[in-house]
Every structure is written in C-alpha cells, then in structure tokens.
Amino acid sequence: MASNPRSTRRAADLGWYVLLTVLSLVILFPIYTTFIRAISSPVPYLNSIKSGGGLTPVELDWGVFWRVIKEPGFYRAMLLSAGTSTIIVAAQLLTSVLAAYALVFIDFRGKKLAFALLVGTLLLPIEVTLIANIETVRDLSLFNSLVGLTAPFLAWGFGIFLLRQAFLGVPSELRDAAELDGYGHLRFLFRVAVPISRPIIGSFVLISFLAAWNQYVWPRFAADEESWQTIQVALRTFGQREVDQLNFGFAAAILSALPLVALLIIFQRQLIRGLTAGAVKG
C-alpha cells in the first residue's frame, strides 16, 4: 500500500522530536546532577553514590541556598561580576557601533584589511594572549582593579562583525535620504542606523553579557586578592569546603546562573530574531 503523505510527515516529525528530546537530555543532565548535589545533604549523598545511587536527591537540604545568599563572599563576587560585565557590555556596545559604522558607511583606505584584522582576532583564543596581557596588566600595576579585569574586553571582534551585518542591512536609499535631510554622521548613526538595528543590538547585548559574566580564565589570573574575585572564580573556592558542606559550591553555582537565566527568558525572542536577522537580510 502506498504511504500516505500525511503519515510520512508525522513520522518525520516524530523522528525530530525524539532527536531533540535526546539532545535536551544530554544537555540538561549536568544541570540536573548539579541540582541534585546542591539539595542533598553531602555525607548521605556520598554514601548513596557508593551504593550505586546518586541520580536522586538524598536528605533534602534546601537551607543551603539561604546559607549561600548570606555568605558575604558570594554577595561581593556577584556584585563584582555584575559591575565588570556591565562595563564590558557598555564598552563593547560603544566600540562595536562606532567601528561598524566606519566599516559600513565611511570610505577609507585599508577598510577591508581593517575589517579582516578585527574579525581575525576572533581566531585567537584568550589563552594565546594570556601571558602577554597578564604581564602588561602587571607592569601597569592594574592587578586587582576594575580596569585590569575589564580592559582586554572593551572591544570584541564579534560585536563589530554582528553590527556591521546589521548596518549593511540599512537600505542605501535611506542613507541617501538622510544625507539630503542633513543628518551628519553621528546623528545618522544614533537617530537612524542604531534604532533600525535595535533587534540585532539587543541580541548582541545579551550575548556580550553572557560572555562577560562567564569569564573565568582572565579574572582568575588578573586578580589574586579574594576581594577581587568575580563569581566564576569565587565558585572554585566555594567548592573547597569541609566534606559536610560540599553542597555549598553546587548551590552557589546554581544561584550564580540565575541572572543569566532571567535575562535569557526575558530576551529569548529578541536573541533568536537578532541572530537570524544578521544572517538573512530583511
């Protein structure tokens, strides 16, 4: 019997759902185990692993979250992360918007090379420049300072690339019309180009904040005093506790991710729209 197109399609849909479910489980599994370890009392939990368990919570300890919140070090590290991330996002936004504007709307010699170099920096992982940058920061006596923690991230090739794509989508006739109306460069940038590109700019802010918040390698090396530890660095010390407090680190990890989860939920529609708008014009 010939197969019914509708049932074929239903089978294909089912296949996709199965695949997505499996992938979701793979991605969610570490988060699940972190959560289980956070809410289980550490000693009974370790015993349950020995007897083949570990996938279900043991002797619930919800109070651990409250203990993390009351910990002064956690507070301070969260605030420091929020501060450095905000500085980095604001600076990247400004530098990306200005650089992308020049790359799209102004003709100058060496434009293609400049763009290639800027985007080329994306190919260098932070580890490549780490030692040189740490020495620079130390020579400038910027260890344990906001400047030292943020300086290498005030501009980001990815932001320049993304905003360049956004500005390339501004119709050329709109630029002509703005020129005739009498908009100068700055006014055209902030009154026309930026407002039109708002979806992409919104998603860039989110991506930039995520990256800044999740920094580990740089703040780990650019600060050696405990009071200059960002949350990602501080989590490491929270994990090194007595055996009966081992769930403290896991609970702190979960709480430290909450601001990101909140941002993602609020902006997820914008994030997806911004990323696809950059790829497919219009």
Add this chain to the structure above:
Amino acid sequence: MSSVVFDHVSKVFDGTVAVDGLDLTIHDQEFMVLLGPSGCGKTTALRMIAGLETVTSGTLSIGDRVVNDIPASDRDIAMVFQSYALYPHMTVRKNIESPLVAHRGRRVDAAERERRVREAADILGLGDYLERKPGALSGGQRQRVALARAIVRRPEVFLMDEPLSNLDAKLRTQTRTEIVELHRRLGSTFVYVTHDQVEAMTMATRVAVIANGRLQQTGTPDEVYRRPANLFVATFIGSPPMNVIRGVARDNGAGLELAAAAGTLTWSTPVSAVGIGSELVAAIRPEHLHVDPAGTLDFTVRAIEQLGHERHLLGRSGDADVVVRQSSADAPIAIGESLRLRPDPAEVHLFDPATEARVD
C-alpha cells in the same frame, strides 16, 4: 530662480562612463522628465543634481550657483526615491519633519514646523496618518509621505527617481495625476527620472531622452514623438515601437523611393543629402501602415494581438519584423495570411544607417 544647467557634465565610475558630456538646461518651473532604458545614466544625472554623486568633469549649476562642490544637504533640492526611503522607526509626522529637524540651516521653531507638516499632510491627504509608522501604511500612502517630506523643505527643485515603479498599475495612474497636480500647485522645478514612456509623455513639459550616457533629444513629449531626432528615439518612444525598414534610395521616375527587401516605400517630406544609391533606414509607426491590396510592401501575418479597442498584427516584411496597428472593427485577418501594406508617405521618418541621425 531655479533652473538646473548641465554644462558638458560627465561622470565616470572606475573607468566606466555613466554620463558622457551632458549639455542640458532645465528651465525654472519646468517638469523635465529624464527618459531612457535602465543603465542609461539618467539616475546618475539626477543623483548629481542631488549631490549624491560627484561630478567628474563639467559644470553643474542650480539657479545661478555652481554646485559641483556643494554638499547634498546644502543644495536647495528635495528628492523622492523609488523605495520611498522612509525612516521605518519614526512616525509619519517625524518622517515629514525630518528635513526641518536634521539640518541646522533649515531648522524652524516648533509652531512653524507644525504648520508646515500640517500643510504638506493636507496637500497629500495624510492628516489622519501622522502618528502611524510607515509599516502600517499602504505603498501609495508611503509614497505620499515621501512626497510630503520633500514638500516640507520648500525646495527650488524636486528630484524624483522612478517614484511610481513600486506601485500597482491603478495607483500609478492616480499618483501620476497627483504629481502633475502638485507641480502645478507648487510652481517649482521638477526633474523626474523614469524608463516608462507613458509617464514621460503624460507628465512632462519637456522630455530629455538619454541612452548610453548621452543625451539623444530634448523636446516636448509631442516633439519627441512626432519628430524623433535619431533612430534610438524613434524606436524607444511609442508602443508598439516604430517599424524599422532598411533599404537603398533609387529614382522611380517621379522622385526618390526606398527599395527594401519587401517592396518600396515613398515619403512626402523633402529630404536633403540623400542621393541615388544611398543606404537609408525608414521608420514608421504601426498605425501608419495600412492593409491595402494596392500597397507597396509584402507582409505575412504571424500573430494577432487583440486589445479590445484595437489589434496588432505581428509579422514579417522581407527581413524586418513589422507590427501593424488596426482598429478592431477592420476586416478580420487570419494568421499566415499574406497581405500588402501601404505606408503613409507623410509619416515616414528617414535616418542615416551609419550615424542613425535623422536625415530630413
């Protein structure tokens, strides 16, 4: 005074000549249409008036001022674009008042601004839409916002780059009339670019036909239609286009006639500089060829297009494709039929095959 004068103006892009030694005077208060096929340089010419393209050589003046080096925003012009070029994030009101806000030299106080926006919106029937954004408007309404944004500047010269080509046929006809009305009302100079000869014929006080970066002819729509200066203009203007028949001049006893592959053609206009044996190109409009058993040209019908009020016979005359325009009331004709055509001698246009210039 707001004439626009091109004095031997050229524009070269990376070695490609877009506009080649253009000499053209657009008079004050004139509705000048720059007409030509796409890529002929007409839009480049318009953009040079706007200041969106630089002039490679020659002198361009608006009024009595040479504007070669004057920035676009300081020229007393306004432009309407094919895509309307409205700011999508601004309301209609903000779009219309934009030229009065963006440019320091044009800034006016809030009351005057409001008055001018109102006036422009009233002229174009946009009063109810001022707080909407362009995305919530139809194509025709968007085009009107673009026109209002031009009006509010009170420019000496209006520039329009194919402003109707994104509208559907019905709206195009309506907006055409409105733009002509606007020209009459404002009394400014209009320069209008189009490839659509119907727009040129119906709107222009004068037409400049441009091809390959060069000016082919200027004149009233009637002049370019009735007396094309060269073979390009002859075949570009008119729909269906003029029929082109090539041949050699010879003496038939009573005077000169054109001997072509399909027969002979005579003309009644006096022609100088044509001698016996000269090669000639004759052009004749489809309505000036008549089916007549006593005609002098052979014609084989290959297709018939019925348009209701008229019909077009498409076929071959010797080595030439020929179209004959007839009334639908004429005697029926079958496809494949061989006929004789009688050209109207008063309506034959003659051109030199080498220079393509008119010879009479």
